[in-house]
């Protein structure tokens with residue numbers, strides 16, 4: 233009897249449709265007002281929206297800084313109806329990319345009200361909706377906003393949590409098909425007509441991966457628990473995997489890999505992109521300014537720790553990601569704001585770079601039996617980074633300006649950047665905003681101190697003339 237609906241494929245056309253109602257009012261879903269919200273597959277919507285963005289010459293993934301080649305690959309893969317696997321270390325934007333792709337799904341879809349998986353009124357896949365549209369005179373509909381369902385790669389995940397299904401056991405016990413315990417949708421079924429984001433796909437137990445593969449290939453799957461999933465799930469699958477995670481968990485199985493295009497997501501290519509990502513994602517949106525020289529010092533310290541050329545490269549096992557850059561920006565701004573600085577000063581790094589260590593310590597790992605500590609590595613890397621930014625500032629000071637500065641300091645002996653005047657002309661030319669002047673003067677003097685030896689830093693913001701006694 234009603235059991236047969238489970239396996240029946242149902243297509244609703246105007247000729248066999250019940251009366252559809254939305255918010256209690258009867259509607260013609262084939263009217264142009266509603267036609268875009270049903271009867272189509274997710275991949276159709278994605279293609280259509282991609283073309284729309286191309287025609288407008290717009291970047292659908294404008295939240296993502298840089299990554300031009302990756303964006304092109306994603307668009308091509310989606311256009312040809314493929315699923316995507318992002319491969320890369322944590323913190324380089326795999327999740328952000330998946331959320332950005334969500335934009336290509338329709339803002340809302342028309343679904344059968346009360347359906348646990350938001351069935352399409354013209355092609356329902358769950359038995360209870362099939363029964364409704366075939367037997368009932370009127371069926372209530374509802375608009376559902378687009379769905380981004382995160383499916384964590386949990387090695388302890390059960391089949392019921394991941395997939396779910398119809399319990400044959402419960403039906404045999406005499407439960408009605410509509411009973412809530414008969415059909416329990418897992419996360420994958422809940423992503424029907426939406427985006428399923430498999431965060432760490434490789435950490436899903438391999439038996440479940442095989443089931444997933446069947447689920448997306450076939451119309452019917454039986455789980456080891458004896459539940460059946462007699463429906464074709466329509467969702468856009470985006471997955472991620474971190475090559476560094478090989479702590480005994482199974483990798484991604486061959487049949488799944490075969491159905492999914494791998495796109496590598498690495499660190500930002502340039503320091504400008506690194507800075508842009510840091511600034512966009514900071515949680516402290518206002519407060520002291522972070523002048524360009526500080527942005528460069530901090531971002532290049534992080535980038536150095538990822539580089540093979542870093543003098544600690546063979547010690548660093550897990551490199552700091554963009555989250556380190558973001559947190560560094562947050563912490564120096566926080567420190568400067570607390571101290572009432574208009575712009576970040578070197579003292580905001582902490583006496584021995586404690587503020588920087590705070591942002592970095594938990595965001596990189598070093599090998600076990602290393603003679604240098606994490607803190608020593610941070611100190612070394614940040615000092616190198618200050619050196620390199622200072623040397624480019626030093627080289628940009630015109631010779632005549634340099635002579636004037638040195639002459640002036642030799643007269644007054646000690647300069648306090650918090651009170652200084654008369655020395656700031658060149659510093660002002662470095663600023664994007666007048667509030668940066670003290671910070672600019674400090675970094676200019678620091679550059680002269682580090683590169684020429686005419687002056688030295690004696691305390692926070694205070695530089696003194698060093699008589700040339702060599």
Ligand SMILES: [Zn+2]
Nearest residue numbers: 347351358361
């Ligand atoms: Zn349904």
